[in-house]
Amino acid sequence: MVNRKGTCHTVERVDPSREQTRREPSNSDTDHKAQAEAMEVGKRVSAEVVAQVSRFAPWLRSHGFRATAPETEAALSALTHLDLTDEGDVMCALRAVYAKSPAQWGSFESLFRRYFRGEGRSFEEKRRVTGGAARGQAHKDWRDEEQVKVAAMSPLPGYSRDVGERYAVKVDVDILKAVARVTTRAVSRLPAPLSRKLEPTVRGRVDLRRTTKSAMRTAGQVQRWLWRREAPDRPRIVMLMDVSGSMKPFAPFLTTLAWTFLHSRARAEVFLFSTRLVRVTALLRRRGLTGLSERELGLSGLQGGTRIGDSLGELMDRHRGIIHRQTVLVMASDGFDAGHPERLHTAMEALRQCALRIVWLNPLLHEQEYDPTISAMRTALPYLNAFVDVHDVSTWQAAVDAGLFAESLTARSFRSGSLRWPG
Amino acid sequence: MNDGIRQLQSDLAAVRYVADDSLVTALHLAVRLGRPLLLEGPAGVGKTALAKALSDVHGRSLVRLQCYEGLDVTHALYDWNYPKQLLAVQDPRTSASQSVYSEEFLLQRPLLLALRAEPSPVLLIDEVDRADEAFEALLLEFLSEFQVTIPELGTVRAAGRPLVILTSNRTRDLSDALRRRCLYQWLDYPGYEQEVTILQMYLPDVAPRLLRQVVRAVRRLRSASVLKPPGLAESIDWANALAELGTQSLDEETAAVTLGCLLKTQEDVLWLTERGLATLWNV
Structure with a gap:
């Protein structure tokens, strides 16, 4: 479209991988429609620009953008109001049209440059180094003292940023019904504060709308007063799900649990975390059943070595508004943390002050050998309202039956079986 | 940079609002394309102030709708003056053909005011994330067609499209349907x-x-x-x-x-x- 010198750029730089992406059959009808609609706008911009923008949309879609025909039409309309030789303006305009979230906003500029200028890194496999592989490498090059030294001084696998398994998350449809049934029961037991919405009732405030309508039938004479009052609000749940490598076996169940929260009566938000926090509420609600790859979830930027404290700190810093005094925070994690305990301590303290209740679901708690004495768990335990073993449908049901979400949650509720009360 | 964009930037500076190239381009397009502009970002970066600055720049009035949980059609769009209706029905001077669901009994709320105002105002829908999902659905017709439907009266269309600014602090995710109707701008703390x-x-x-x-x-x-x-x-x-x-x-x-x-x-x-x-x- 434009190049850095400000002159018209007519031929795009294309690499084979990108070309392949552009030929994706999906949404081709939409693109044809966009192109047809763009013809109108195209009378004001050159056919070449129309073609370039129309081809840009499917490429953006392959990077997680919802770039559909109306967006392309709006993008072309926007270009008619700009000086097309100014690359900055063009980028800003296309970003305003196509980006719909802060994450997309942040990545758009580099995607724009990659597409139109062929700049930046192209697709590159992330390096994965496992502990075993690292050790094997050290043995193989035993004579190379320098490499041995490097291997010896490298951090333990659980603490290394290079080590870490990323995986797709998907709802387990086999257990979905059973989990949903229990979740519905759990949510119904959560405290529901009064909202500002009003509902008809037999006592409360006068409902003028209904009273007037009723009076119309009797020539404006009010025969009976109708009342309304504040309706109960939906309970609020924020679920944080650990997606570190050690949690992989429990991911299908926990994803199913998160999905059922999202489709329950509760006002729920879901985050994934390991080294940082990713908000996945909308994605999981929409596509949890079909499964989400690590790229779609934006997890490719995550590194190895879970940082629970940093992730919770990020929750407080960036999403402080969703932690109300009516919010029940559900943490699902095995508690293995490579971060600094002080960070976790600070974050838990802040969360304790803001949230109604903090519940920690630890899938390892049922194992005989497991004792929550690791540093992170020791730090977090004093701030928890409940610390329970939940790793499948039966343990989830047991926790709910024991009163995990009951309004009058007491320590005594969690002293039996595999359910534990912190401290 | 386009002359129109540069002019808008200097106009905003004249009313003490410093906007970077990206923001001012999005604003320029929102005005020219008649599309709402959705501003997201942390609290205190100037999202609300931008709407005020725009109303000063364009010499249009500012209509503000502050969103909150439980905001509904009677507070955002319109309501009927019920006491007046009751009195009118009982008044013997009221003719049988006179409807109590007419303009005389209509109470206009910010969205309806913005549609009917001439010249079209700057409409600020502030902290839209605080409102319920049901309110977002109400906004869809408004933001795409710039019209609202009042069952008792019919459809009210805007004389001129108001310049709509929506702000959100991301306390919850807004629906895709709402985002698709808007141009998007992320506002961060200034450099x-x-x-x-x-x-x-x-x-x-x-x-x-x-x-x-x-x-x-x-x-x-x-x-x-x-x-x-x-x-x-x-x-x-x-x-x-x-x-x-x-x-x-x-x-x-x-x-x-x-x-x-x-x-x-x-x-x-x-x-x-x-x-x-x-x-x-x-x-």
Whole structure:
């Protein structure tokens, strides 16, 4: 479209991988429609620009953008109001049209440059180094003292940023019904504060709308007063799900649990975390059943070595508004943390002050050998309202039956079986 | 940069709003394309102020709808004047053909006011994330067609399209349907030089050295884990307070007594005092 010198750029730089992406059959009808609609706008911009923008949309879609025909039409309309030789303006305009979230906003500029200028890194496999592989490498090059030294001084696998398994998350449809049934029961037991919405009732405030309508039938004479009052609000749940490598076996169940929260009566938000926090509420609600790859979830930027404290700190810093005094925070994690305990301590303290209740679901708690004495768990335990073993449908049901979400949650509720009360 | 965009940027600067190229391009397009502009970003970066600045620049009135949980059609769009209706029905002078569901009994709320106002105003739908999902659905027809349907009256269309600015602090995710109807702009805290320029604009009599110190200190607090990071308004308030006290350069004594302009929770004040106020300006 434009190049850095400000002159018209007519031929795009294309690499084979990108070309392949552009030929994706999906949404081709939409693109044809966009192109047809763009013809109108195209009378004001050159056919070449129309073609370039129309081809840009499917490429953006392959990077997680919802770039559909109306967006392309709006993008072309926007270009008619700009000086097309100014690359900055063009980028800003296309970003305003196509980006719909802060994450997309942040990545758009580099995607724009990659597409139109062929700049930046192209697709590159992330390096994965496992502990075993690292050790094997050290043995193989035993004579190379320098490499041995490097291997010896490298951090333990659980603490290394290079080590870490990323995986797709998907709802387990086999257990979905059973989990949903229990979740519905759990949510119904959560405290529901009064909202500002009003509902008809037999006592409360006068409902003028209904009273007037009723009076119309009797020539404006009010025969009976109708009342309304504040309706109960939906309970609020924020679920944080650990997606570190050690949690992989429990991911299908926990994803199913998160999905059922999202489709329950509760006002729920879901985050994934390991080294940082990713908000996945909308994605999981929409596509949890079909499964989400690590790229779609934006997890490719995550590194190895879970940082629970940093992730919770990020929750407080960036999403402080969703932690109300009516919010029940559900943490699902095995508690293995490579971060600094002080960070976790600070974050838990802040969360304790803001949230109604903090519940920690630890899938390892049922194992005989497991004792929550690791540093992170020791730090977090004093701030928890409940610390329970939940790793499948039966343990989830047991926790709910024991009163995990009951309004009058007491320590005594969690002293039996595999359910534990912190401290 | 396009002349129209440059002109808008200088017009905004004239009403003391410093907008970068990206923001001003999005604004220019929102005006030219007649599309709503959705602004997201942390609290205190100037999202609401932008709507006020735009109304000044374009000489249009500003209609503001502050969203909150439980906001419904009767508070956002229209309501009927029920006591007046009851009296009218009982009044023997009222003819049988006269409807009590007419303009005479209609109470206009901000959205309807914005549709009917001439010239078309700047409509600010503030903190839309605080409203319920049901309210978002109500906005869909409004934002795409610039019309609303009142069952008793019919469809009301805008005489001229209002310039709509929606703001959100991301306390919840907005629906895709709403996002698709808007142009999108992420507003973050301003850069160092930009914030100094803004402070100089608001406080031209304050020593530039002090303003730079204030901006550095505020930026340091934003990067720390405080519960309520200071926004632009706090920067301006603090610099103003320091200037009022005749401060030429930041020191512990003045900072301690003016901390309330900057930090808004006791936890944050404790956090800072434990680390020492000098952390605000010491490297």
